[in-house]
Amino acid sequence: MTRKAKTVSVINWKGGVGKTTLTYHLAVGLQHLSRDQLEPLAYKNMPPKVLLVDADAQCNLCISCLTAEQFEHMIYRDKAGTLKDLIKHFLENERPPVDVHDYILPSCVRSGNDEVYTNIDLLPSHPDLIYTDMNIAVYSRPNFRKQLLGSDLYKFQLLDNILNTVKHEYDFIFIDCPPNLNYVTQNALYASDCYLIPTIPDKLSSYGILSIIHKVNDLNQMFRSAVKGYTDTKLVGIVLNQIREYGNKPKDTQAYIINILKSMFHTEIFENYLTYGDGIPKASAFGYPVFALARSHPNSEKQSQCVKNITFEFVTYSHHLRFA
Structure with a gap:
């Protein structure tokens, strides 16, 4: 069956x-949703096929999947190809002679007991990706003929061109973006149908959400004016994290911030949230997602259910967004 992620x-x-x-955990959560939850939304691949893309030079997504030791061995001793290398290839050549599949690590998320999620793959990052933005900024293709946005439009299309070679093989592609709006993040937004904003409900963490939304809208307008057929990257929602509960409800200090956010963003705030607790950190220390400890650790069980609720809310809402 032909997919279009x-x-x-x-x-x-x-x-x-x-x-x-x-x-x-969205990638993993999709593997734990039931057929009854997915079939009405037309996700006929059970479970959905997912590609994780680590676009952050901190490489935390890679470490979550592989552990720090395996990841460092892979990039420094095995010299495995990463997103950094792919961007370099696509930056220097309009049609580079590379196969993106060679850079993707298949079935790299462990589910526990030496088993893996066979439907989750990873396009890894590299610490040197931090220099990629500078390289993109200073690079200029010789004899480049396109004039939209000057001659630099291709600098925003690199990740889109990379992912388009494999997009038909997946149902979802999730891009973990760096904490900035440099070229790599703008590439991710150009390549995306939609975006999610995670936040912690405190004053400092939630400050700037409005700025993100306005900036994405500005980028949409710029790309739309430059590229025929470009479709806007739409906000799916804002997901709250590290919620401390009392009586199965957010504690008063966080509830106050949540109410302010809901008054500002209305329906954009997800109803479901991820609770505070040691379930995810404990699972992460063993190199697993939180589901691996759900049967043996009470907080892991609670956070696993939170992840499933957030994932189902995401697929339900994103399914009804119009991307054309």
């Missing part, structure tokens, strides 16, 4: 708000 950027200018946690 729904591509999703997970973004926030702030660090430590749960971008990687959300990206990673």
Whole structure:
């Protein structure tokens, strides 16, 4: 069956708000949704096929999938290809002679007991990706003929061109973006159908959400005016993370911030949220998603259910968004 992946950027200018946690666990959460939940939404591949793209030089998504030791061995000793290398190839050549499949790590998320999620693949990052923005900025293709946005339009299309070679093989592509709006993030937004904003409900973490939305709207307008057939990258919603509960409800201090956010963003705030607790950190220490400990650790069980609720809300709402 021919697939056409729904591509999703997970973004926030702030660090430590749960971008990687959300990206990673959405991919895993899709593997745990039931057929009854997915079939009415026309997801006939059970479970959905997912590609994770680590676009952050901090490489936290790679470490979540592979562990730090395996990841460092892979890039420094095995010299495995990464997103950094792909961007370089596509930057220097309009049609580079490379196969994107050679850079994708198949079935790399462990589910526990030496088993893996066979439907989740990873396009890894590299710490040197931090220099890629500078390389994109200073690079200029010789004899480049396109004039839209000057001669630099291709600098925003690199990731889109990379993903278009494999998009038909997946149902979802999740991009874990860096905490900035440099070229790599703008590439991710150009390539995406929609985006998610994770945040913690405190004053400093939630500050700037409006700025993100306005900037994405500005980019949509710029790309739309430059590229015939470009479709806007739409906001799916804002996902709250690290919610401390009392009586199965957010504690008063966080509830106050949540109410302010809901008054500002209305329906954009997800009804479901990820609770605070040691379930995810404990699972992460073993190199697993939170589901691996759900049967043996009470907080992992609760956070696993939170992930499933957020994932189902995401697929339900994103299914009804119009991307054309």
